[in-house]
Amino acid sequence: MVNNEKYDENQIQVLEGLEAVRKRPGMYIGSTSIRGLHHLVYEIVDNSIDEALAGFCESIQVIIHKDNSVTVIDDGRGMPVGIHPKMHIPTIEVIMTVLHAGGKFGGGGYKVSGGLHGVGASVVNALSEICEVTVKRDGHIWYQSFSRGKTVTPFGKIGNTDDHGTIIHFMPDEEIFESIEFEYDTLSQRLRELAFLNKGINIKITDERYEKENQFHYEGGIKSFVEYLNRNKGKIHNEPVYIEGIKNTTSVELAFQYNDTYNENLFSFANNIDTVEGGTHLVGFKTALTRVLNDYAKKFGFLKENDKNLSGEDVREGLTAVISVKLTDPQFEGQTKTKLGNSEVRGIVESIVGDVVGSFLEENPTVGKSIIEKGLNAARAREAAKKARELTRRKSVLESTTLPGKLADCSSKDPSECEIYIVEGDSAGGSAKQGRDRRFQAILPLRGKIMNIEKQRLDKILASDTIRSMITAFGGGVGKDFDVSRIRYDRVIIMTDADVDGAHIRTLLLTFFYRFMRDLIDLGHVYIAQPPLYKVKKGKIEQYAYSDDELDKLLIEIGGKDSSTDIQRYKGLGEMNPEQLWSTTMDPSGRVLLKVSVEDAMAADEIFTILMGDKVDPRREFIRENAKRVSNLDI
Structure with a gap:
């Protein structure tokens, strides 16, 4: 991993201050729910992944501590430690306390980056009760601490080392978040995804609260990703088709495999960002796949000259695919960064996919036949479903x-x-x-x-x-x-x-x-x-409990269980009369949904x-x- 690109204080550009983050956290991390809480971890991990994309980081470790604070450790170059040339304060302080400060704006710090808005570290700091940064770089260990976006201790050396990397420890602010209880499974899922998307990287997550840990490392990259997604499904062909190509400065990685289900599962990423709304990379893949499979079907007689082409929907039935593109200047549509808008990417993906899939089918005629036959069956079913839908639609006049x-x-x-x-x-x-x-x-x-x-x-x-x-x-x-x-x-x-x-x-x-x-x-x-699960009657008073915990609390409130207490466990909704069902389950003023x-x-x-x-x-x-x-x- 040798790269001579310079990464120091001169690459850190400043765009604006940090004031609004604590007032409107939802604008920066989506929400203050559990989803927003997890977003804090992703923002810090994304910075480490950017170091990996630049060729400087091989391992990332995430630790959830017993107090629900989190530490993220990487072995990248370490944040720059010099004095910032424009701000005249330590560069780490700029990164941690100024919004939109980072090495991702001028093109000098990172060529490819996921955390494109550069808000990661500063937003995490702003929304944390405690945030500590330790950097190993240039033979020394450097440290600075912050709280709720403000500097607490001055930046300085605390020791010597031959290692390199960044350690960020933060405690989410209970004044901001509805809960600071991290979900191990949710974090694990995203870290596994990142390990698939960046083949060769080591990512480890440890949960000290429940003594759990997982290590993710996939030399197969997204080919391993597709195998993982299809592991509980019957496969049409044993090995996923894997495509890797680069054109200009855009790299394309794609893996796909057909299974015996009737659903399509397409997952697309741009610079590791999950583009849930798709975009030009996904359109390019779909277009190329439909064209190549129809050409193949006609060439080998599966479709006659006058037959209708298979639709995109037909050829994607039972398809699991992951497409990942990495490019220097991605344009994402919308605030949520979930749709890739770069028009040139469509042509690049279409060209790379078209060439490789065409060759693959010709070299693997058995697989080609299985895929085309699945598509032909899907087309017949689509026609039948169309007729059934039209019948349903005719009946659905209001x-x-x-x-x-x-x-x-x-x-x-x-x-x-x-x-x-x-x-x-x-x-x-x-x-x-x-x-x-x-x-x-x-x-x-x-x-x-x-x-x-x-x-x-x-x-x-x-x-x-x-x-x-x-x-x-x-x-x-x-x-x-x-x-x-x-x-x-x-x-x-x-x-x-x-x-x-x-x-x-x-x-x-x-x-x-x-x-x-x-x-x-x-x-x-x-x-x-x-x-409700229970109706509790004591004297003339009837009350309801929706869980065993609620029942225990209710019994304490009414002075405990005695001979005058009647507890009914509802086996089904039919045991309730209309008034009870309304008051407990259907009345908007008191129901739980x-x-x-x-x-x-x-x-x-x-x-x-x-x-x-x-x-x-x-x-x-x-x-x-x-x-x-x-x-x-x-x-």
Whole structure:
């Protein structure tokens, strides 16, 4: 890792001050929720990754301490330690206390960088009760400490060393964050992702609170990433296709592999940033793949001259792909940096992918045949699904006469105030219909078993009466045609019993929404109702508890359990009369609703594959690992 680029105080450019961060933290880290809390770690780790991209860092260590403070250690060059030429204070102080100060603006510090806004270290400092920087560089150990964006101790030498690197220790500020309890699994997932995207780097995470640790190192890079994503799926071909190329100053790395599912999973990154909205690199890949596979199908007779081409949707069925580009001047669309906008990248990716995939298919005819046959089956299913969708759409005129027979609709026609309860069984459905507020609450009872859509194509799914009822009631379509702006209810609330069957139904419904109405979840329209587990009656007073902890507290409040205390454990929603169901579970002034969100698309895909897929061993392992977290298990 030899690189003679100079990186010192002259590369650190200053754009503006730090004042606004503590006032409006959400502008800089997204939110002050658990998501924003984790963002602090990512900002510091991104700086270490930038050192790795520049060729100077081989290992990164993240430690979560018992007090929920975090230390990030890297073996890069170490932050510059000289006096800043314009600010006339130590450069470390500039990096830590001035917003938009970093080596990423003038092009002299870093050629390729992920933390492009240069806000990382200073924002973490501003939002931390304690922030300490230790630098090993130029034969010495240097140290400075800060608090809530302000300097606490002067910068200076505290020892000598032959090592090099940066150590940042910070304690998130409880005045800012809703919680400072880091989630080990969430941090692990992102660090694993970074190790895949930067092959050869060593990343270690240690959690001193629970004595856990993980080490990530992948010489295979994103090829290993695709193998990891597909590990619980049946593969169409054993080895992922791996492509690596460079044009001008843009490097492209791509790996893909087909599996026997009916979903596509495409993940795209630019300079290690997860471009969840895609962008020009993803468009280039999709265009090249569709063109090459159609050319191949025609050349070898899978498609006749007059046959319609396979669509992009057809050729991506069952595809898992990761594309990672690294470029010197990326343009991201939007504040969230989730869509790559560089127009030239599309052509670069298209050219590199087109050449390599074409050669690969010709050299591996068995794999080529399997992929094309999967695409042809997908095309036939797409035509069948199109006809079924048109039938569903014809039925989904917003007049109540054409809505599903079991649906008890609400009187309001304003979607923004309407909500629909998806209820398990006719008994609970009856109580819910009687107890609801008819003006804005609709009830759709589910009849019979819900199909496990994880194992089915859309044409088969649309044959299910239960699923057709939901599609028609919601009014937004399904699959690629789903349009969240057309839905008839702002809130879709799943209301099932608090037992094993209820949990299974919830998982089946969430799998369907995730796979075929994704925006419903992504845009925050799906909720899970929380009915009480217990009714406690003492004398004439009735109270409800929603968990075992709440029951214990309630019993203490009423003076303990005695012969006059009656505790009823609800086995199902049907045991409640309409008034009880309204007051405990449906009344907006007192109910508890859990909003369903997807923090990490990869983790969600993996969980749905494990829980609803064909393979038993991964499911057994998942249950064994997560059994300790289960509450309210009804056996």
